Amino acid sequence: MPQTEFCIADVDRLVAEIGHGKEAVIPILHALQDRFRYLPDAALARVCEITDITPATLEGVATFFTRFRRRPMGEHTVRVCDGTACHVKGAPAVFDAFAKTLELGQGEDTDRHGRFTVQRVACLGCCTLAPAVQIDHVTYGHVQPEKVSHLLEDFLSGEADRKVRPLKHYAGDTASAGEIRVGLGSCCIAGGSDKVRVALEDVLETVDASVRVKRVSCVGMCHQTPLLEVRLPGRPPSLYAKVQAEDVGEIVRRHFAPLKRSVRMRTGIGNWLERLYTGDHRDVLDRHGIDVRDRPVAAFLSKQQRLATEYCGEIDPADLDEYLRLRGFEALSRCLREPVPPGGALNERLDPEAIIGALRASGLRGRGGAGFPTARKWDAVRGAAGERKYVICNGDEGDPGAFMDRMILESYPFRVIEGMIIASIAVGAHEGFLYIRAEYPLAIARIEEALRICEAAGYLGDDIRGSGHAFRLRVVEGAGAFVCGEETALLAAMEGRRATPSIRPPYPAVEGLHGSPTLVNNTETFALVPWILRHGAAAFAAFGTAQSRGTKVFSLAGKVSRGGLIEVPMGTTIREIVEDIGGGVQGGKQFKAVQVGGPSGGCIPAALIDTPVDYEALTAAGAMMGSGGLVVLDETDCMVEMTRYFLSFTQLESCGKCTPCRVGTKRMLEIVERLCEGKAEPGDLAELETLARVVKENSLCGLGKTAPNPVLTTMRYFREEFEAHAEGRCPAGKCKRLITYSITGDCIGCTKCAVNCPSGAIAFRPYEQHEIDPAKCTRCNGCAEICPVDAVKVE
C-alpha cells in the first residue's frame, strides 16, 4: 500500500537500493513516485542531500517527465488513452465522462475523496481496443462514455481479487493430447483474455484430456480478441474469436468429454440454469467459431510475411526451450565461438565483419522511422574508438496509434535480446539497455523475465555460452516523454538529465552514453537481426523494394474493419493493407485517408491509396514511415481536427529546448484551434504555412523537424477543408463550435435521445417531435448515434 506520509528513512532506503550516481535520477524518481504516489518536496530535498544529483537536475528531470507528479495523487490512476485510434473513436468524450462522473472541478484531476486521479495519456498502445482506459494496471477496451460509472464500480468491486493468478504449470511432456492457445498480450488481456485463461484452466480440470493451456504471443488479429485456438493432434485447428470467460465451458465441451459423471451433471444443470435466468440463448460456437480458411481471416493473413513477428500466435513468449526448438539463438551461436552445428552453407561462423556484412547485404534500415541503414550504424560504432561501448534498444515507442514495439517486446523478448547480443558482438559492447516506456508494464515484465531466463541459461553474462564474450542487459524504464524517440534525448534521459536532444554530430555511434560509442536501434530492428542471419541476407532482401528491403510491422487501427498488428513486405500498397488485410472501412463508410507515421507523419488521401509503403514513397507523399502506425480515417473525420490533434500532441511533447519547436508549435496550434472554433481569418492559412516551414527547417531535432508534417500534408491534400474552416464551416461535421444539432420531422418521439442526452438539452416528449436546445447541447453526438430513424441533423 503506497503511503503519502513522508519518511526520510524510506528515501534513504530507496536510494541505497538504487544508487547515488547522477544516472540514478529517473529510477529514484520512479521509486519515490511508487512509494508516495507523488514527489514530496522534502523527499526531493533529501535525495539531493544524499546523492550526487544536483537540485537543479533533480527538479528539472522531475518536472520534465509526465509520469512524475509534484501534487498528491488519488489512490488509483485512471489513464484515458488519447492515442490517434482512441481519439478518432471518441476518447475526448470518454475523458469528459470521467471528469463528470468524478465531479472534477476546472483544472482538477483528482476527485474530492482522493480515490481517482484522471490523466490523459499519449497512447496506451491498445489501438484496436479504442477507446481504451487503464486504471492502475487494468486496461479496459471499447469504453463508452455512458458506461464510465459502471466501469469505475467494476474496478472497485474487483479490486480485492485483482491479483493475477499465475499461469498453471504443466509438468512433463508438453506434446500430449494437444493445447489450447490464448493470446496474452496487453490488448488481449484488456479484451479479457486472462479471464478466459483462468476459466479455461478451471474448466479443463473437469474434462478427460491432458491438454494444456498455453499463453502465446500476440496473434495480430486484435479486432478478434480475445482469441482462443484449440489444437489437437490430427485435427485442424479451431479458432474462436471474441471469447468471454462464460463461453469457455461450451467451447471446451465441444472438443473434450467430461471427466466424471457428477461433474457432467453439475455443469449441465448449471448451464441450463444460467440460460434460464439470463434468457440469453446464444449459440457460442456459431458466434465465435472462425476458421483460418474463412475468407476474411485468409485475407487478413495472406498478404502478410512474418519475420519480426515470426511464430505469431504460436509461441509462448517466455518459453526458452520452445524458442530454441524453433531455431532461436541459432543466429547467435554462429556469431559466438561455439561449435557450428552441421548444415548447409549458411552455417559458417560469423565474425563481426561478417555480421555487419550480412546486414549490409540485407539492406536493413532502422525501423524507428528515419530509415538509417543499420549496417552503417553498426559499422560506425564498431569503428569508433573507445574502451567502453553500449547497445541500447529504443523501446520508448511514443507515437500515438502505434504499438508494434510493445507487441514485439511482449511477444518475442528472446528475439530482441538475441538481436542485441549479436549487436554487442558486432560492435564490441559488453553492456546494454532496453529503454522501455513505463506505460508498457507487461512488456517490461516479460523482458525482465526473459533476461532472468537468459542469464540462467548462459545467454547473458560474463561468458556467454563459453565463448568468452561478456554482455549484460538491463531494463531502463521510461518516464513519459515522446522526445525520447530521438536517440540523443534518450541518452540524456539515461544519463539522468532532462531529455532534451542535442545536435548531431557527434553521433551517438561516436559519442553516446556517458561519452562512449553507443548503438541505439529500434526494437523491431533488433528483432529482425536473428531472422536475417538465420535465413541469409538474400532471403530478407528478396522482400520489399529496391530502397526499402524486407518487411515492416504496422499497427493497423482506426476506422478499419479488421484492425491489428500486421507485418507486410515493404512496397505493399496502402490499398492492399486497408482493403485486403483490414477489410476496408468499418460500417460501410467512405475511406478518406490513412494517417501514417503518427505525429511526425501525415495523412495520405484516398486518391493516393496505391502508394507503396517504403521510406521514400511515404516521404514523397509528405508522410513518413515513422515507427509504423496506420490509422484509417473515414468521411466523418475532419482533417483540420486531426491536424489539431497531432499538433496538440507534439506541442505537449516538445522538450522546449529550441525556439522554433517550443514556441512555433504553440503558435501553430493556436491557429489550428482558431480554425476549429470558427475564429480564423483567411490570412491565418498563409501564416500557418509560413510557421510550419520555419519550424520544419529550423528545429533542432527530429521531433520539431517533423512536427509540421501533419499540417503540411493535410493542407496539401485537404486544402478545401482548411478554407472551409476559415469561413466557419466544418464539412465533416466534427468541429463542435462549427456545427449545430437539430431534430427533423422524421422524429418518431421514441424519447431515446432525451433519455440519453448527458446535458439535458432535449426535453422528454413522448410521441412528439423532440427539440434540441442549442445552448445546452455539448455536441457529443450521442443523440445522433442513438436515434433509430436518423432524425438528428448535423450542420
Place this chain on the structure above:
Amino acid sequence: MARLIIDGTTVDAPPGATVLEAAALAGIDLPALCHVPGLRPQTSCMLCVVEDKRSGKTFPSCSTRAEDGMLIETGTEALRAARKEVLQLLLSEHVGDCEAPCRRICPAALEVPLMMRTVAAGDQDAAARLAKAALILPETLGWVCNAPCERGCHRGSFDEPLLIKEMHRRLAHEVPDPRSMTPAVAPSSGKRVAVVGGGVAGLAAAWTLAIRGHACTLYEREARCGGPLRELDEAQLPPAVLDAEVQSIIGLGVELRTQCQVGRDIAMEQLLGTFDAVLLACQDDDLDDAEDEEHVFAAIEFPMAVNAVAEGKDVADEVDRFLRGLPPMPRRKRFDCRLVEVREPEKAAFAAHRMDPATRGQSRQRDAIQAEAKRCLHCDCLKLESCKLRRYATEYGAQQFAYRDVNRPSVETALVAGPVLFEAGKCIRCGLCVEITAVRGEPWGMAFVQRGFDARVRPALGHSLEEALTKTARECVEACPTAAFAWRDREERES
C-alpha cells in the same frame, strides 16, 4: 585545422572550432542569444543558423564543428527570414516594455523614467539638462504640449499617471541658471546652414545644428520666432517663457534674421549659393522647387509642438550627416517591445519591485516634484542597450505582434537578490544561467522546470534567488541575453 569557405572568405579554423567561431575569425558576427564564449553551446535560440551549400543543410553554427570543405553561407534570404521568424516567436511571448511607454510615445524622445530617477535622487539640474536636450523648449512644451506621454503611463493603471509635462516645465523654470542646461557646443565645423522658418521645428533645428558646431542663420518672416505659438494667450503660454527659450537658442550664436521672407526679401538662389545646406522649416509652397537641390532639406509640418521639435531635430540630424559626408541615417525604428497594459490580475506582480512603497495609493503631487518623481514605476527595461533580443529584433525588422490573437503570459513578480533582479517574463529559456550555476557548482542553482512551451527557469526546488546565486550573480547577469537577469540600479543610459 579545417579549411572552409564562409561567405566567400576562406577560413582556417583551429581544430575543434565551431562554425560560429570560424565565422568570427572571418570577421562575421553571427547573431546568437544563447551562446557565450567559454560555455558549452546551449543550441536553443536557433538564431545562429547557417547553411552549408555543399550539403544543402541548415544548422546552428554555435554547436557545429567547422569541417574541411564546408561552403557556408550566413546571410541568405532564407536564413534571414528564418531568424526573423525565430525572433518573432520569442517576442510573441516576451513580457515587458523596452522603452517605458512615456518615453516611447514622446515624439521628442524625452528620457522620462531617467529624468524621474534623477529628480528623485535630488539632482534637479541634471534632470533639467535631460529635458532641455530632448525637448529644446522644455518650459514652453510644459505649457502647450498635449502630453501623449501621460496617457501611456502605467502608473495610470494604479492611481493617476505621472505629471510629466508639469515636471519638465518646473525643472526648466526652476533651474537657477538657465544657461547650465545648454550642453557644450562642438568645435566649429566651418559649415554654414540656413534655417528657413523660425517656428518650433526651425528653432529645434537651429539649436541642434548649432550644438553640432555649424554656423546657423535663422530666417523668420515675422517679427518674432515661435510661429503659431505666438497666437496663444497669456494663460495658455506666457510670452516671456517662449522669449526666454528662443533666446537660449539665439544665445548659441545663431544669427537671427526676422521679418525676412525667403523669396520676397531674399532670393532662394542666394541662400543656395551662400550656404552649405538649407533647411526648410516653413510653410511656403513657392520654395518647393528648391527641394530638388541636393543640399536642401525640408521638415514636415506638424500641428503638435512636440512633433515639430522632433521633426526639427531629425532633419537637423540629416543635415549634420550630410555636412560631415556621412550617408543618410536609415530611418529604421529601433525595436520596442510593449507590454500594452498592466492587466488587473498582474498589477501586484508588476508593482512589486517597481513601486516605491511610500507612494502606494498616493495620487499626483502637483507641488512637490521630488515626491511626484518617486511615483514613477520605471517601466523602462534594465537592459535597454545591452539586450541582444532588442538588438537583433531591430536588425532583422522583427515584429512583436506578428501572430494574431496571442495572449501574452502574465507579468510575474520579479525575484530579487541584492542588486540582481530576475524577471521570468523576459526569459527566452536559453539555458545559460542553468549552465553557469551548474558548472560553477552552485549548491542550489537555477533549474529548468516543466517542458515544452511551459518550460521555465527558476531557482531550484523552491529556493530563493539569493540561495541560487551565491557566487554566480554577476556571470548570470552578464551572460543573460535579455533583461531576465539584470542589475537593479544600473543605468545603461547616461543622464
